[in-house]
Amino acid sequence: MLTRRYPISIDEAQAKLNALSVTTxxxxxxVDEANHRVLAQAVVAPYAYPHFRRSGYDxxxxxxxxxxxxxxxFKVVGNIxxxxxxxxxxGENETARIMTGAxxxxxxxxxxxxxxxxxxxDDPDHVxxxxxxxxxxxxxxxxxxxxxxxxxxxxxxxxxGGLAILAAFGIQNVTVYKRPSVAIITTGTELMQxxxxxxxxxxxxxxxxxxxxxxxxxxGEVTSYEQLIDDTDLLKAALxxxxxxxxxxxxxxxxxxxxxxxxxxxxxxxxxxxxxKLKMRPGSVTTAFVQDNTIVMALSGNPGACFxxxxxxxxxxxxxxTNQASRxxxxxxxxxAAYHKTNGYDRVLRSTVEFAAxxxxxxxxxxxxxxxxxxxxxxxxxxKIPHSTExxxxxxxxxxxxxxxx
Ligand SMILES: Nc1nc2c(c(=O)[nH]1)N[C@H]1C(S)=C(S)[C@@H](COP(=O)(O)OP(=O)(O)OC[C@H]3O[C@@H](n4cnc5c(N)ncnc54)[C@H](O)[C@@H]3O)O[C@H]1N2
Ligand code: MOO
Numbered sequence: 001m002l003t004r005r006y007p008i009s010i011d012e013a014q015a016k017l018n019a020l021s022v023t024t025x026x027x028x029x030x031v032d033e034a035n036h037r038v039l040a041q042a043v044v045a046p047y048a049y050p051h052f053r054r055s056g057y058d059x060x061x062x063x064x065x066x067x068x069x070x071x072x073x074f075k076v077v078g079n080i081x082x083x084x085x086x087x088x089x090x091g092e093n094e095t096a097r098i099m100t101g102a103x104x105x106x107x108x109x110x111x112x113x114x115x116x117x118x119x120x121x122d123d124p125d126h127v128x129x130x131x132x133x134x135x136x137x138x139x140x141x142x143x144x145x146x147x148x149x150x151x152x153x154x155x156x157x158x159x160x161g162g163l164a165i166l167a168a169f170g171i172q173n174v175t176v177y178k179r180p181s182v183a184i185i186t187t188g189t190e191l192m193q194x195x196x197x198x199x200x201x202x203x204x205x206x207x208x209x210x211x212x213x214x215x216x217x218x219x220g221e222v223t224s225y226e227q228l229i230d231d232t233d234l235l236k237a238a239l240x241x242x243x244x245x246x247x248x249x250x251x252x253x254x255x256x257x258x259x260x261x262x263x264x265x266x267x268x269x270x271x272x273x274x275x276x277k278l279k280m281r282p283g284s285v286t287t288a289f290v291q292d293n294t295i296v297m298a299l300s301g302n303p304g305a306c307f308x309x310x311x312x313x314x315x316x317x318x319x320x321x322t323n324q325a326s327r328x329x330x331x332x333x334x335x336x337a338a339y340h341k342t343n344g345y346d347r348v349l350r351s352t353v354e355f356a357a358x359x360x361x362x363x364x365x366x367x368x369x370x371x372x373x374x375x376x377x378x379x380x381x382x383x384k385i386p387h388s389t390e391x392x393x394x395x396x397x398x399x400x401x402x403x404x405x406x
Contacts, residue, residue, distance in 0.1 A: 005277035007284065010312060010346060010384070016274045017288060017313055020295065022320045025178040031166050034158050037176040038219065038322040042154045046169055048142035053104040055080075056137045057113045060095040060127060064109025071130050073120070080105070095127060104138050111137035155323045157219075179221035180321035183242035184211050187254040187262075188301060189229040206373060207252045207306045211299070214310050217405050218318040218327075220248070230254065235262040243294040247321060250314060253301025256285045263287055263298040270296070279345045279387070282370030283309040303373035308348050308382060311403055327404035333360035335383065335398045340391045341368070347387075350379040353402060362400050380406040 008016075026040040055061065062074060078096035080086050080103060086096055089107040096105055104111065110133060118128045145151060151169070152162050158174070166174065186208040194204060205227050212222050223246055228234055235254065239262070242249040255263045267276045270289035278286050282305035287298035295317065299309040316326035333353065341347070349368050354361040362383045366375035384399040385392050392398070 007277040007279045007345075008275050009279050010348075013275050013278055013286075013288070013313060014316065017317050020274075020290065020317070022317070024321060024323055026175050027178050028173050028175045031163055031172055031174055034166075034174050034176060035160060035163060036157060036219070037174075037179075038157050038324060039152060039154055039174060040177045040323075041175045043151045043166060043171065043174060045145040045147055045149045045151055046171075048147045049145040049168065050139055050141060050143065053106075053108075053141055054139040055098045055100060055102050055104050055111045056139055057111055058100050059098060059111045059113040059137070060117055060129065061090070061098045061105050061108035061111050062095050062129070063090050063092070063107055066093050067110050067132055070132055071128055073126050073128050076125055076127055078105075095129075097127075108138070109136060113137065157322075157324065177322040179219055180247040180318055181223045181245070182215050182220040182248045182250060182318070183224045183246045184208060184215070184222060184226070184250050184252070185235070185238055185242060186211075186225075186227045186252045187230060187235060191227055191229075193227070206303055207299075207301065210303075210307065210376070211250055211252060211310065214315070215250070215318065218315045219322045219324065220318045232262050236266070239263075239266055239296070243291050243296065246294055248314075248318070249294060249296045251296065251298045252306055255287050255298045255300060263296075266291070266296070267298065281343065281345050281347050282368075283312075283348070284345060286313065288313065300370065302370035303376065304350060304367070305370040307373075307376050307379075308350070311382060311401060312348070315404075329402040329404075331360065331400050331402060332397050333362040333381075333383070333400040334358075335385075335392060335394065335396045336361035337363045338394050339364050339368075339385060341385075342389055342391055343385060343387045345387050347385040349383045349385060350375045351381050351383040351400070352378065353381040353400065360400065362398065379403065 074093050074095035077094045078086055080096050080098045082099045082101040085103045086105040090105050112129050112133055116130050120126050151165050186205055190202050191205040192202045215222050251263050254261045267273050267287045267289045270291045272290040274288040276287040278284050283300050285300050286309045289296050297314050299306045311328050315328050319326050349364045351362045352365045365379050381403055382401040
């Protein structure tokens with residue numbers, strides 16, 4: 001059924017999505033699997049770190065009171081490799097040979113580096129120290145973290161460095177936000193499977209693989225991925241199932257006014273229709289609605305529109321499920337290359353950004369057509385050309401969205 005749609009602006013559409021309440025759930029997972037997951041609770045140090053006084057160098061540990069009158073001969077009373085401990089105190093002018101990272105005897109005040117010492121021929125029980133050291137060369141207990149100090153803050157996305165901090169304390173599990181579950185439904189009888197030979201009138205599905213990775217990059221979990229032919233009953237059933245089982249459903253294609261545009265119907269009858277037309281190109285047909293507490297984001301089948309729609313509307317929403325701000329950074333930049341077209345709607349150009357000394361410069365990157373995909377790899381930002389009857393001026397200040405992972 002063809003019914004009139006009422007377009008809203010990019011800002012209005014983003015505001016509507018932003019106003020949706022999103023539930024954040026948590027789960028406890030193994031640190032091994034926590035890279036790029038977001039902490040739902042701060043992690044604190046279970047004990048001081050380091051938890052023993054540690055030597056920074058290979059050398060000899062001595063008492064502070066013996067640290068004078070060089071050159072000087074010390075009696076070697078022990079050997080402390082990394083991982084070992086040392087029983088008993090050092091006596092006057094006694095020393096223990098020590099390795100980097102090893103336990104420093106309790107009453108030692110300094111480690112003399114090996115380079116400042118000399119063995120004594122035929123006398124392995126003694127060593128000659130040539131000069132003292134400026135620093136103690138000992139890392140004290142708790143230098144990095146006191147017991148109970150915060151190791152990593154809540155709402156931090158863990159990375160390999162952070163995992164190292166957790167591992168340093170033997171922490172094996174962390175409480176993180178659950179990733180939002182996302183079903184992806186791509187549509188179109190023209191879509192072939194990747195292993196099928198090329199056929200006239202048909203294309204390979206390029207949006208599906210892209211959306212899958214974009215969802216993952218934005219912290220979502222793709223729970224199902226379907227490529228369906230244009231069969232209204234099939235599509236309706238798939239959408240219903242996906243809605244019942246996921247936090248979000250992303251559909252692609254079948255959203256305009258064609259014969260199989262089942263999404264338009266679902267949107268019209270939804271619990272909460274947010275928008276089904278945008279004052280923007282590409283992606284004017286982008287649609288969003290809530291059904292049974294699941295958000296359905298219907299992206300255009302046109303590759304350029306699909307890419308643009310994901311970053312402007314889906315990424316910020318996905319991030320909210322893990323209490324994160326969008327990584328698509330909105331800013332202003334200088335339009336550094338001419339763009340002559342005028343537009344009835346705001347146009348979002350796939351562009352590239354240059355971080356110049358004078359500020360950000362942006363350059364339209366190849367085709368502005370909704371159906372073009374040749375610029376998806378190299379695009380690093382999206383640039384808004386406001387609707388106007390006059391072409392935009394060169395060097396105009398333009399709203400720019402910097403894309404993450406670019
Ligand atoms: N009579 C009208 N026709 C169209 C209108 C309109 O208002 N009236 N809007 C146009 C605009 S603007 C857009 S954008 C597209 C939107 O179409 P859909 O989002 O419904 O997508 P489809 O019609 O299914 O496909 C459009 C285009 O994209 C290709 N496609 C679809 N899926 C994929 C995929 N997974 N990978 C790669 N390419 C895909 C498909 O083959 C079509 O070429 O509608 C205009 N038409
Ligand atoms: O909605 Mo279409 O992508 O504007 O060209």
